[in-house]
Amino acid sequence: MKLSTVLSTAAAAALVAGAAMADPITLRIQTHYATEHPTGQALATWIDDVQTMSGGDITVEMFYSSSVVATTETFDAAINGIVDCDATGGAYQTGKNPAFQFVGDIMGGYDTPWQQYSWLYYGDGYAAAQELYNAQGMQLVGWSIYGQESLSSSKPIRGFEDLKGWKFRSPPGMETEIFEELGASPIVMDFTEIFTALETGIIDGADASGLANNVGLGLYDIVKHATYPGFHSMPSDHLACNKDVWDGMTEQQRRIIDTAWQKLSFQIALSNEKANAEAAAELTAAGVTLYDWSPEDRAAFRKAAQTAWDDWGTRSPEAGAILASHKTYLKQLGLIE
Numbered sequence: 001m002k003l004s005t006v007l008s009t010a011a012a013a014a015l016v017a018g019a020a021m022a023d024p025i026t027l028r029i030q031t032h033y034a035t036e037h038p039t040g041q042a043l044a045t046w047i048d049d050v051q052t053m054s055g056g057d058i059t060v061e062m063f064y065s066s067s068v069v070a071t072t073e074t075f076d077a078a079i080n081g082i083v084d085c086d087a088t089g090g091a092y093q094t095g096k097n098p099a100f101q102f103v104g105d106i107m108g109g110y111d112t113p114w115q116q117y118s119w120l121y122y123g124d125g126y127a128a129a130q131e132l133y134n135a136q137g138m139q140l141v142g143w144s145i146y147g148q149e150s151l152s153s154s155k156p157i158r159g160f161e162d163l164k165g166w167k168f169r170s171p172p173g174m175e176t177e178i179f180e181e182l183g184a185s186p187i188v189m190d191f192t193e194i195f196t197a198l199e200t201g202i203i204d205g206a207d208a209s210g211l212a213n214n215v216g217l218g219l220y221d222i223v224k225h226a227t228y229p230g231f232h233s234m235p236s237d238h239l240a241c242n243k244d245v246w247d248g249m250t251e252q253q254r255r256i257i258d259t260a261w262q263k264l265s266f267q268i269a270l271s272n273e274k275a276n277a278e279a280a281a282e283l284t285a286a287g288v289t290l291y292d293w294s295p296e297d298r299a300a301f302r303k304a305a306q307t308a309w310d311d312w313g314t315r316s317p318e319a320g321a322i323l324a325s326h327k328t329y330l331k332q333l334g335l336i337e
Helices: 003-020 038-053 069-077 096-103 113-122 127-136 175-181 191-200 211-216 242-246 250-285 295-313 319-332
Strands: 026-032 058-063 085-087 139-144 151-153 167-170 185-188 206-207 225-228 236-242 290-291
Touching: 026 038, 026 069, 038 058, 038 127, 038 250, 069 085, 085 225, 085 242, 096 236, 096 295, 096 319, 113 127, 113 139, 113 206, 113 250, 113 319, 127 139, 127 185, 127 319, 139 242, 139 250, 167 175, 167 191, 175 185, 175 295, 191 206, 211 250, 236 242, 295 319
Parallel strands: 026 058, 026 085, 167 185, 167 206, 225 290
Antiparallel strands: 085 236, 139 236, 151 206, 151 225
């Protein structure tokens, strides 16, 4: 046998032996999504990818529908070792630090998921966000962004002029401040109260989810107007792990998890783009009116959003730093002056 062949065989054997020496791990992760939800199904594929690529070196035990602790408590559960990772979203943690608003949903910033992803990976966003997560004893692995949300309404919602006096269900936080600035009347209420409130006229509309998800929720059985494509909100879910757990993995294990998550992230954005387009066609055929806001109205909303951004940016040093990073990148994209 040639010496080169012997050396190559020995090197390959050493690599296999080195990989085999890595301690197998089991990751306990909680998500707020149900198993039958499209994102829940995407997470199941991610689990299969991780377990397959690791050759069984990584096992994932996923707790769906926030079955261990409440959704808002998942982050703390990971910090305290009740679970290992949090697959919910940063926006639930604004009480810990207002800076989490800018990694959860900047509101009115980017037009597409691809622009927002590019801030994370190419606009210094990952480093800025990681500092925030590490300060909490957590490691940000990545995002998943399904795209712009749509506003649903019982009356026309053609532009920001139609927002004046418009009563709608809003999540708490920055969104209420932005819409109040534009003359709307946001009402914070639980997701489960939307249908009754629309049917009884307590509210004129709702900010619930993306267009396809809103179809699944049955909103357009009640109201016949919606914004599409959306412009106001594009929330990002995250995968964040206890930093000690993350640091205790091998580099191979970390890369497998990260690579599989990036696949999940982009597949979610692609599949939702297709689902929303199909929903738009079906709704239009069914008589629902969809409004694509003009560049001028989008600019007016983004201007109002910046007022809220600047206020939130003063609420902690980390919020100011992440906002500055977003602004720099938004300027590079030509989205703000």
